[in-house]
Amino acid sequence: MRVTFEDVGVRIGERCLFRGVNLEVPSGSVLGLLGPNGCGKSTLLRTLYRRHKPTSGAVRLDGIDVRALAGRELARRVAVMAQETSHDFPVTVHGMVMLGRVPYQRGFGADSDVDRGLVDTALREVGALKLAGRQFAGLSGGEKQRVLLARTLAQQTPVLILDEPTNHLDISFQLELMALATGRGLTVLAALHDMNIAAEFCDHLALLQGGGIAAVGPPGDVLGEDTIQAAFGVRARTLAHPLTQRPLIALARPAPDAAAMAHQPARPNEP
Amino acid sequence: MAALLLLPGLGAVLLVSAATGPLATTVHESWLIMIGHLLPGMGWMGDGTITVAQDQAVWNFRLPRALLAGIAGASLALAGALLQSNVRNPLAEPYILGISAGAGVGAVLAIVAGSTAVAGLGLNAAAFAGATVATVLVYLLARQGGAIAPSRLILAGVALGSLLAAITNFLTISTEAQNVYSVLFFLLGSVSAASYPQLVLPALSLAAVVLYSMLRSRALNAMLAGDETASALGVNVPAMRRNLLLATALLTATTVAVCGGIGFVGLVVPHATRLLVGADHRATLPLTVLGGAFFLMVADLLARTIAQPAEIPLGILTAAVGAPFFLWLMRTRGATAAGVDQ
Numbered sequence: 001m002r003v004t005f006e007d008v009g010v011r012i013g014e015r016c017l018f019r020g021v022n023l024e025v026p027s028g029s030v031l032g033l034l035g036p037n038g039c040g041k042s043t044l045l046r047t048l049y050r051r052h053k054p055t056s057g058a059v060r061l062d063g064i065d066v067r068a069l070a071g072r073e074l075a076r077r078v079a080v081m082a083q084e085t086s087h088d089f090p091v092t093v094h095g096m097v098m099l100g101r102v103p104y105q106r107g108f109g110a111d112s113d114v115d116r117g118l119v120d121t122a123l124r125e126v127g128a129l130k131l132a133g134r135q136f137a138g139l140s141g142g143e144k145q146r147v148l149l150a151r152t153l154a155q156q157t158p159v160l161i162l163d164e165p166t167n168h169l170d171i172s173f174q175l176e177l178m179a180l181a182t183g184r185g186l187t188v189l190a191a192l193h194d195m196n197i198a199a200e201f202c203d204h205l206a207l208l209q210g211g212g213i214a215a216v217g218p219p220g221d222v223l224g225e226d227t228i229q230a231a232f233g234v235r236a237r238t239l240a241h242p243l244t245q246r247p248l249i250a251l252a253r254p255a256p257d258a259a260a261m262a263h264q265p266a267r268p269n270e271p
Numbered sequence: 272m273a274a275l276l277l278l279p280g281l282g283a284v285l286l287v288s289a290a291t292g293p294l295a296t297t298v299h300e301s302w303l304i305m306i307g308h309l310l311p312g313m314g315w316m317g318d319g320t321i322t323v324a325q326d327q328a329v330w331n332f333r334l335p336r337a338l339l340a341g342i343a344g345a346s347l348a349l350a351g352a353l354l355q356s357n358v359r360n361p362l363a364e365p366y367i368l369g370i371s372a373g374a375g376v377g378a379v380l381a382i383v384a385g386s387t388a389v390a391g392l393g394l395n396a397a398a399f400a401g402a403t404v405a406t407v408l409v410y411l412l413a414r415q416g417g418a419i420a421p422s423r424l425i426l427a428g429v430a431l432g433s434l435l436a437a438i439t440n441f442l443t444i445s446t447e448a449q450n451v452y453s454v455l456f457f458l459l460g461s462v463s464a465a466s467y468p469q470l471v472l473p474a475l476s477l478a479a480v481v482l483y484s485m486l487r488s489r490a491l492n493a494m495l496a497g498d499e500t501a502s503a504l505g506v507n508v509p510a511m512r513r514n515l516l517l518a519t520a521l522l523t524a525t526t527v528a529v530c531g532g533i534g535f536v537g538l539v540v541p542h543a544t545r546l547l548v549g550a551d552h553r554a555t556l557p558l559t560v561l562g563g564a565f566f567l568m569v570a571d572l573l574a575r576t577i578a579q580p581a582e583i584p585l586g587i588l589t590a591a592v593g594a595p596f597f598l599w600l601m602r603t604r605g606a607t608a609a610g611v612d613q
Contacts, residue, residue: 049502049503050502051499051502051503070505071502071505071506071507072505073505074505075503075504075505076505078503079503080499080500080503082497082499082500082503083499084497084499084500085496085497085500086359086495086496086497088359088360088361088495089356089359089361089495089545089550090545090546090549090550091492091495091496091549091550091551092549095492095549095550095551096496099492099493099496099500099504100504102489102490102492102493102504102505102506103504103505105489107486108485108486108488108553109553110553155504161503
């Protein structure tokens with residue numbers, strides 16, 4: 001399913017977070033969204049699943065404005081692995097993944113065999129089937145992320161949104177999770193911090209910075225040394241990965257005279 | 272499933288409640304009286320097996336009272352469960368919204384002004400009006416950009432409740448001494464002097480909210496995982512939150528207007544239910560409703576028997592019985608596994 005951002009802008013109160021965002025995510029491709037903290041990556045993604053209303057422009061799924069879809073219809077097309085999860089109530093792992101079936105279920109009653117089968121399959125795919133009976137609140141950070149990914153898989157959507165999915169994860173599971181999420185032929189939009197993860201798993205990258213899209217294209221084009229310097233204020237070299245030939249970003253600590261510079265806000269690139 | 276086990280229990284408590292009182296009746300006689308009223312053509316109703324006084328006591332005094340206790344318990348427990356899911360805080364309870372404090376002001380005004388002379392109808396109506404005013408106020412105060420913010424809802428409810436309680440206390444302390452007992456009796460909660468007409472409004476609102484919340488139980492489950500997740504699962508969170516608040520307010524206002532301030536049920540019953548069956552609303556809602564009814568019917572039975580002929584206000588009893596039970600439950604192993612300690 002094709003995702004299109006058309007001239008999308010979001011204003012929160014008097015502050016303009018970004019505007020004029022145009023992005024085209026072809027069906028089945030993986031888009032990585034990069035940018036400094038607070039640039040609006042999460043908010044831009046939220047306009048797609050309607051958690052946030054764009055001040056201007058429209059977000060479309062195969063040409064249909066998401067605001068024209070009923071909540072359940074949208075939830076059958078777009079699944080979200082969000083940053084926050086609540087822990088205050090005793091929900092089991094199975095129950096947490098079963099929430100992915102909510103957009104398909106009606107009324108009051110037991111879950112169908114189909115629903116239970118999809119939940120088991122999703123848990124097996126992320127390697128968490130043995131956790132099914134455990135309390136979600138008692139899991140480790142990595143186990144929780146596995147379960148949340150399983151919930152999005154159980155939701156059976158063509159589009160998957162990942163909002164900083166690899167936070168707090170050890171390196172092997174960061175790679176495993178990204179491989180699981182991007183290797184299924186889904187249209188994936190992921191807000192990421194780690195440029196090397198982004199370069200490894202994404203077909204296209206978009207750099208959101210200074211109130212708009214500062215760069216967009218294949219990883220090699222976006223992760224240029226000057227672009228990284230301008231967006232994040234850090235020195236970098238872009239190499240070819242010896243194993244995969246994909247771009248590899250080598251970061252260096254700030255030079256002594258540039259240490260003060262790094263704390264100043266990054267300057268937006270001219271589009 | 273666990274909820275089904277409570278149904279025979281409810282029936283048993285109802286029978287025992289109907290058979291218990293100053294005028295001697297056996298459980299069998301109370302059973303005969305109930306059946307005789309429900310089904311036509313039962314011979315024992317006219318042949319002297321049952322005296323008129325027994326019939327009066329069971330059918331017109333004890334039964335409506337036991338039913339009111341059941342409806343009130345179910346309503347308060349359900350209101351607590353929905354509010355806890357709504358603000359995603361297991362410590363919330365219906366009285367935190369200030370609605371019962373509003374009912375208190377209305378009731379005390381009625382008592383102080385002396386309009387309660389006949390049948391207590393004026394008092395109930397005044398309490399309901401007070402609860403409605405408090406609901407509207409807390410709703411308006413908790414709105415933020417068109418949506419209800421959970422933390423604002425709790426803060427607004429607590430502040431409004433304190434303000435209204437201050438008004439109640441001022442009215443109580445400045446009225447004639449003979450009124451103070453009536454005021455306290457209302458504020459501490461009671462289902463005595465219940466009559467069938469009083470049951471209608473609480474029963475209707477309970478039925479409506481049970482139906483609504485059962486149909487929305489999956490959306491309620493999604494709300495527990497967070498607003499962000501619930502939205503992504505297709506739940507209209509602002510609308511859901513508003514509807515749940517109205518449902519909670521309706522249950523609380525109709526109950527408090529008739530029964531006064533019966534505390535603790537709305538907090539403890541949903542908690543105990545979650546400890547037993549987890550957080551899935553499809554399991555918790557039926558058990559909460561029936562468990563609340565059972566709890567308050569038993570409490571009322573105790574309230575009018577253990578200190579005979581005096582009667583203990585129901586609010587005192589629910590706390591005195593409920594608190595030790597809950598503390599025990601909280602410290603069991605199952606509670607730890609269900610995440611109480613996190």
